Amino acid sequence: MQVLSREKYAAWCADAQVLEKDRYGEKVLHLADGTFLKLFRRKSWLSKTAFYPPAKRFADNADALQKLGIPCPKVIQLYRLSEPYRSVVHYHPLEGVTLRQLLSNDEHIDQLKLFARLAEFITRLHDSGVYFRSLHMGNIILTPDDRFGLIDISDMRCLGRSLSRSMRKRNLQHLTRYGDDWAHVDPDIGTLFLFNTR
Template structure:
């Protein structure tokens, strides 16, 4: 992680558009060249983020996804800006539209083929040992090449083996908290796509959760 002075940071973010912010300041910036910067604030003096900053986790997760052939942002650099107590990841965004954006269009609102593909994609993540706590329609992108990929990937764990059934179920339960996601996850096309993957643990408990019973 590269140390960056506040003046260098300000020069890098000159003319940037603030895409996301909270009471503590800016969180996501679109730079004048079209690339992005995501800023992470350490919430506690002593925390795991001090030893392994979220910006570095974001970059590590991007590398893990790319090794598995899963589309994601292209990391340019990670920074520590001590003067403003922020860790920063600088990246090229993954082009395309999120599934949440797509389903606002009538043609995609109830697109069974896309729901099936989403289910198959989630199964692929689980088979690759990827547990993405923030997995929802707003973090899955359909790229111009018609493939599904992930964004906002700091909150992720990558295991060496396919996810256990209990971890898969936990991931589904997180997704069911969102209204649109729940409608898709409980659609039979999603379970068909998910269970079509031969590596999936195809047991009754998984089927029960996927079918909303």
Template sequence: MNALDDSSYLSLVDGAQVIERDPHGDKVLILRDGSFLKLFRRKRLLSTALLSPPEKRFQNNCQALATRGIPCPRTLQTYSFPDIERTAVRYQPLPGETLRSYIPLQAPERQLELLRELAAFIARVHDLGIYFRSLHLGNVILTPSGEYGLIDLSDLRTRPTALSRALRKRNFKHLLRYKKDLALIRKLGLATFFELYNKNAKTPLDSRDLIAEYEPSRA
């Protein structure tokens, strides 16, 4: 990790475009060379970030996905900025469109095709032992080559074996809590979506309770 002082930080972000910020300051910037800089703030004095720094987790998760053949960002460098109490990771973004923004712009039959492919992709992710707590359609990318990939990877964990049924179901609860994403999946139908997931998954789910909770009229 490179430790940089305040002047070095200002030089790095000179001319950058801020694309995400919160009340504490900038969170994600596009640098002049087109790479992204994602900043992390330690929220508590005693924090898990001391044992598992978020910038290192991001870097490790990118490497883990690449090893498993899942398209993802490519990390370039990690930084520490003591003067502003931030750490950061610089990375090349994954080219493509998020499914959340791309699907609504497509013709109805194409939307259904994309949702069918999404069900198979999530099954593959789970079979590879990937538990992505931030799973939602804003973090799933359709690349120019037609592959599906993942972004915003700080909340991702990998396991040496395929996910258990309990973890798979928990991961779907994270996805289905997003109203925009749930509305899109409902165009295909939750029952059909899970049928396709089970067809492609090594460990199929009994999804009746999920369907009853999120699509009661069709349970």
């Protein structure tokens, strides 16, 4: 990981749009050139993130997904920022629209067709060993070439083997727990995902 100077970070921030922040500071920046910076703080000096920073995990997951042929962000560079410490990933975003945006803005989509394809995609993830503990409609992208992809991929493990039934069930529980995402979805659609836990 390269050292990111405060001067370079300040220059990036000067023309950036802050997409996400909390009481500790910026978390996601949309830079003037269209690329993104994602910053991760270290919650504790005894945390395992001291040895395996989330930015590195993000990059490793992106590499694993690309090898599986699953669209995802493309990492440009990893950085280390000090005072306060942050691990930082600089990346090209995955183009497209999240399923959350699609469902909230388009009342004319064929839900049965969309969710049948989504169920197939999730089955592929499970069969490929992708365990995504933050799987939800805001992290699934429909790309311009009509493929499903994933973003916000730091909270993920690529196990290299098909997921167990309990892991598949847990993934799907995360997908279905956001009530607002499912408010305008036909209740019968949920049956499309039952086979993923078998």
